[in-house]
Every structure is written in C-alpha cells, then in structure tokens.
Amino acid sequence: MAKTPTPVESLSYEQALGELEIILNSLENETHDLQRTMELFERSRALISRCQELLDSAELRVSQLSANGEMTDLEGAD
Amino acid sequence: MFASSAAPGQVYSVSDLNAYIRALLEGNENLMSIWVAGEVSNLARPVSGHIYFTLKDSAASLRCVIWRDQARRLSALLRDGMAVEAHGAVSVYEQGGQYQLYVDGVRVAGEGLLYQEFLRLKAALEEEGLFDEARKRPLPELPRTIGLVTSSTGAALQDMLNTLRARYPLARVVLSPAAVQGEAAPAQLVAALEALNRFVRPDVIIIGRGGGSLEDLWPFNDERVVRAVSASRAPVISGVGHETDFTLVDFAADVRAPTPTGAAVLAVPDRADLYELLGFRRLRLEQAISDLLADRRARLREFSHRLGAVSPAWQVRQGMQRLDDLSLRLYAGVRAFLRAEKARLASYTGRLASLDPGQVLRRGYALVQDQQGRQVGSLGQVKLGQHVRVSLKDGAFGADVTEIE
Numbered sequence: 298m299a300k301t302p303t304p305v306e307s308l309s310y311e312q313a314l315g316e317l318e319i320i321l322n323s324l325e326n327e328t329h330d331l332q333r334t335m336e337l338f339e340r341s342r343a344l345i346s347r348c349q350e351l352l353d354s355a356e357l358r359v360s361q362l363s364a365n366g367e368m369t370d371l372e373g374a375d
Numbered sequence: 376m377f378a379s380s381a382a383p384g385q386v387y388s389v390s391d392l393n394a395y396i397r398a399l400l401e402g403n404e405n406l407m408s409i410w411v412a413g414e415v416s417n418l419a420r421p422v423s424g425h426i427y428f429t430l431k432d433s434a435a436s437l438r439c440v441i442w443r444d445q446a447r448r449l450s451a452l453l454r455d456g457m458a459v460e461a462h463g464a465v466s467v468y469e470q471g472g473q474y475q476l477y478v479d480g481v482r483v484a485g486e487g488l489l490y491q492e493f494l495r496l497k498a499a500l501e502e503e504g505l506f507d508e509a510r511k512r513p514l515p516e517l518p519r520t521i522g523l524v525t526s527s528t529g530a531a532l533q534d535m536l537n538t539l540r541a542r543y544p545l546a547r548v549v550l551s552p553a554a555v556q557g558e559a560a561p562a563q564l565v566a567a568l569e570a571l572n573r574f575v576r577p578d579v580i581i582i583g584r585g586g587g588s589l590e591d592l593w594p595f596n597d598e599r600v601v602r603a604v605s606a607s608r609a610p611v612i613s614g615v616g617h618e619t620d621f622t623l624v625d626f627a628a629d630v631r632a633p634t635p636t637g638a639a640v641l642a643v644p645d646r647a648d649l650y651e652l653l654g655f656r657r658l659r660l661e662q663a664i665s666d667l668l669a670d671r672r673a674r675l676r677e678f679s680h681r682l683g684a685v686s687p688a689w690q691v692r693q694g695m696q697r698l699d700d701l702s703l704r705l706y707a708g709v710r711a712f713l714r715a716e717k718a719r720l721a722s723y724t725g726r727l728a729s730l731d732p733g734q735v736l737r738r739g740y741a742l743v744q745d746q747q748g749r750q751v752g753s754l755g756q757v758k759l760g761q762h763v764r765v766s767l768k769d770g771a772f773g774a775d776v777t778e779i780e
Binding site for chain 2 (some may be wrong): 341348356361
C-alpha cells in the first residue's frame with residue numbers, strides 16, 4: 298500500500314481486486330491504530346465499489362492486429 | 376415357397392418377398408464383409424444413437440447404417456462431404472424395402488498416409504519433449520488482454536467473442552487473423568502467433584477454428600504451427616474443431632479445449648462468479664472490521680478499569696480508608712492504655728491504704744510530731760520542755776516533754 302493511494306477510479310479490475318486482497322489480509326492479520334483501520338476500511342469499500350462498477354459497465358474491446366503490428370478497432374464487430 | 380419352379384401367376388406378400396431378398400443378400404459371401412468407397416451425405420444422428428447416411432459417388436448412392444454400439448466409436452470420423460471407405464455387410468431393411476450397408480468400420484479415404492504422418496510427427500515431437508506436462512503453464516486468473524488466432528470470417532471467432540463478452544467483458548481482445556485451412560494456413564498461423572507475442576504480449580492466446588474435415592484441420596498438425604504454439608511467450612489454449620478432434624496443436628498447447636467456445640470459457644472467469652467473489656470479500660471486510668472494533672472496545676473497557684485504579688478520586692478513597700484504619704487502631708491503643716493505667720492506679724490505692732497512718736491511729740496508736748510537723752520517731756528528736764503535737768484517732772492535743780527516760 299502506497300502512502301498516498303491511487304484513486305480507485307484509475308484502477309483496473311485486477312489492480313483493485315489485488316489491493317483489496319492485500320488490505321483484507323492486513324486487517325485480518327496485523328494490528329493498526331484505529332484511524333488507520335478506518336482508512337483501510339473506507340479504502341476497501343471504495344475498491345469493492347470500483348470492482349462492482351467495472352463488472353457492471355464493462356464492454357468487450359476488440360481490435361485486430363496486422364502483420365506489422367498495427368491495431369485497428371473492431372468495436373461493434375459482432 | 377420360393378421353389379425354383381414357382382408356379383406362374385403365384386402371388387406373394389411384400390413381407391415374404393423382402394424376407395426372401397434379405398436372405399439372399401445375407402447369404403452372399405461377397406456381401407458379408409465388404410469395403411465401399413464414397414462421399415458421405417445426408418448424415419443423420421438421431422437421439423437413438425444410431426447413425427444414418429448415404430454413401431455416394433458421381434453416379435450412384437447407397438444407404439448406410441451404423442448401429443449405436445459402433446456409432447460411438449466411428450462418429451468422429453464422419454462429416455457430410457467427407458470421402459470415406461466404409462466397411463460392413465449388405466442387408467435389407469424390410470419395412471422400407473431398401474437394401475443398406477450395415478457399417479462396422481470407417482476410414483478416411485487416403486487417411487492411411489495422413490495418419491501415418493500424424494503419428495510419426497507426434498512421436499518425434501513427443502520425444503523432443505514438446506508435449507511434456509512440465510511445460511504446461513497455468514492460465515492467468517484475470518487476463519487483461521486475450522489474443523485470438525483464428526479466421527476473421529469464421530463462425531469460431533463470433534462464438535469466442537460472444538462467450539468472452541458474456542463472461543468477462545473486462546478483457547481486451549486482440550484478433551490476429553490467419554487462414555485456418557488450406558495451403559497458406561500454417562505459415563499464417565505461425566505469423567499470427569508471433570505477431571501477438573511480439574506486439575501485444577497478451578496474457579493468454581486462444582488458437583482455434585470450427586469443425587471441419589480431417590483435411591481442413593490439418594494445418595493444426597503442421598510441425599511449424601505446433602512449434603510456434605509451444606514457443607509462445609503467452610500461454611496458449613487450443614480449441615480446434617469438435618470435441619472428438621485431436622490435433623498436434625492440442626498436445627502442444629498449455630490447455631486443450633474441446634471447441635473454440637470451450638477455449639473462450641477456459642480463458643476467462645465468469646462475471647457471475649466474480650460478483651459472488653466480491654460479495655464474499657465484502658463479508659470478509661465487514662467481519663474483519665467488526666472483529667477489530669469489538670477488540671478495541673474490549674481493550675478500552677480494560678484500560679478504563681485500570682485507569683480508575685490510579686485516579687485521584689480512587690486514591691483519596693484509598694487514603695481515607697487507610698486513615699480510618701489508623702484511627703481505629705489509635706483509639707484501640709488509647710483505650711488499652713487507659714485501661715492499664717486505671718488498673719495500676721487501683722493497685723496503688725490499695726497499697727497506699729495499707730500505709731495510711733490513720734489506719735495505725737485507728738488501731739489505738741498515737742502520732743507524735745514536732746513543731747515543724749516532723750514525725751518524732753526516736754528519743755534523739757526531743758528535749759525536755761519541748762512542745763510536741765500528739766495525734767489520736769479522733770483528734771490531736773499539744774503536750775510538753777517533762778521527762779526523758
């Protein structure tokens with residue numbers, strides 16, 4: 298955990314879930330002062346909300362790779 | 376009834392005729408065990424488990440049946456349009472009045488050579504260790520980028536995209552298109568794999584195509600493709616053809632899926648499971664916090680108890696109690712002292728009483744004192760003519776010393 302945590306809005310699902318796991322383990326196995334505990338609690342809630350929101354709103358992004366490494370968006374290619 | 380000299384004009388039932396023809400065909404040694412070459416068409420697999428199809432060539436067709444017991448074994452080899460050689464016996468389906476080939480064996484026409492080549496290459500690559508279990512890498516749990524190597528026009532691509540979209544739309548998918556059948560396919564498959572690994576570095580790659588004939592799937596047995604799969608930086612899931620199709624790419628892949636859709640399923644978690652996982656995390660968080668707060672409350676209670684023990688009010692109470700204790704002991708001490716003094720006083724009184732001169736006077740003695748009040752106890756203290764005072768029990772009188780003896 299960084300001293301100044303990244304805003305949850307800029308975390309990917311895996312990052313948010315990974316950080317959540319670390320905080321949960323820390324809350325369960327380490328001791329923190331009360332203020333820190335409440336900070337971690339609030340952070341965890343924000344991380345869970347972030348994951349939820351990403352799952353709710355995600356849309357598959359599809360692109361096509363050319364032989365020379367160029368990428369073309371194939372959004373709405375279904 | 377079918378005597379050689381059947382009477383002209385004799386009429387037979389259809390059943391009789393069909394039974395007769397059936398007996399004829401089943402009795403013919405040439406038809407008991409025969410190989411027939413042709414192209415499969417009208418392939419039908421009803422739920423009964425039997426397989427029905429027609430073998431045809433440019434000029435003729437033959438109805439064929441595979442009974443369920445054999446069908447399970449031979450089903451994979453059969454596709455409409457496939458050139459095969461079927462083995463079996465000829466007989467009659469009496470209800471339909473049709474003779475048919477009752478198939479008990481099928482081989483792909485020309486399969487012999489292809490299959491030999493397949494086995495040779497498989498053995499060689501196996502020997503080289505390309506298919507070793509130890510080489511298999513685990514798939515990422517939450518792949519961010521998924522590479523697809525397949526035809527950009529095939530149904531397999533849409534199947535995979537639909538599956539990925541439904542299960543895990545958080546992923547980014549990069550299609551690296553390649554022909555999946557024909558002469559050009561192996562080189563394109565290899566190039567598509569290499570491009571993904573070089574430019575995109577996906578977390579996992581799916582290589583696949585839909586079902587087809589053995590020839591259609593053949594590029595997935597090409598040594599170049601197999602080597603490219605095993606050399607891929609990203610782990611590879613293969614999903615080639617149908618469940619019963621096995622290609623060398625399947626052996627080289629880190630994970631083999633039965634179909635392209637199956638490969639997409641293996642590549643990503645299901646959103647529903649992720650929602651559930653989040654729910655569990657939320658519960659864990661609430662549990663952890665409520666445990667922590669309960670713990671803190673308990674410690675707070677303990678501290679407040681210990682704090683009370685050192686508070687001024689408590690100390691005052693302690694001091695007062697000690698004071699009470701001391702004063703009680705003091706009073707008890709004083710009382711004991713006074714008791715002892717009183718007893719001693721009483722004993723003095725007794726002893727004093729025994730010394731009181733009054734007592735002696737009361738017994739009839741007299742007390743003689745000089746003019747200064749000193750007791751006269753011996754002759755040396757008096758002279759003739761001296762005035763003395765004599766005390767008796769009931770009073771005193773003065774006297775002069777008139778003689779000394």
